[in-house]
Amino acid sequence: MEPLTVIACGAIAREIGAVLAANRLQHVTLTCLPAILHNAPQKIVPAVEAAIAAAREQGCQRIFVAYADCGTGGGLDALCLREGVTRIPGPHCYAFFRGNAQFAEEAEEHLTTFWLTDFLARQFDAFVAKPFKLDRHPEVVGMLFGHYERVVYLAQTDDAALDRRGRAIAARLGLAYERRLVGYGDLTPALVAAAAGA
Structure with a gap:
């Protein structure tokens, strides 16, 4: 299986780790950004953009963003489109945890x-x-x-x-x-x- 890098909000790191372990997704590397970014959502897009660039510098071809919109006002979607990566759908983690x-x-x-x-x-x-x-x-x-x-x-x-x-x-x-x-x-x-x- 081709390796995957997941760039995630630190607030859901524990939950992502549990999902990866339960599904034996050993080819996935998790990179977490500080959860405190939620108190300054204008900083989320630049932080994710830098993490994508860092992952690509390390040779990662497949990247998934484990962030909802999280107050970026569509900025995260624009970044994902520009970078050719996908993210988990939803306005915030409350929505995707609820479904x-x-x-x-x-x-x-x-x-x-x-x-x-x-x-x-x-x-x-x-x-x-x-x-x-x-x-x-x-x-x-x-x-x-x-x-x-x-x-x-x-x-x-x-x-x-x-x-x-x-x-x-x-x-x-x-x-x-x-x-x-x-x-x-x-x-x-x-x-x-x-x-x-x-």
Whole structure:
């Protein structure tokens, strides 16, 4: 099987590793970019572009981008088209973990939902609380999250400790809590197809 390089968001590195291992995709090399890029989506496209160039310099002929649009406003799609590579479909990881088709069907409820994944349940303080200074200024919670009605935790794994973290995050934000065990959603078929050259 021809080698494949997957350039991925660091926020889904664990999940990609699990999919690769479960499907014995040993010919796939994973390159992860910093997850914190999500707090500055304008930096995602240049970072992915540099990673593609680096992979090609190392002789990689097949590259798959494991990023959804992630706030790039179509910039990532334009880059992929220009570079002749593909990416996983979807606006963000919440959509492809849920399943893009199912996520689109539920569009009306999205405006008042704050989404969590396994990664964000683990890293809420580093990626949300500290950057938005919720730890020092809890009064801004209402300003930032006042239009939300609930936290929906799209769980990749059945982990009681992460469920407790999700509940604690919802309580901290003053929101209702819902957990859906969705697994890896569209990530698995996308990676398997890319690895097979489909």
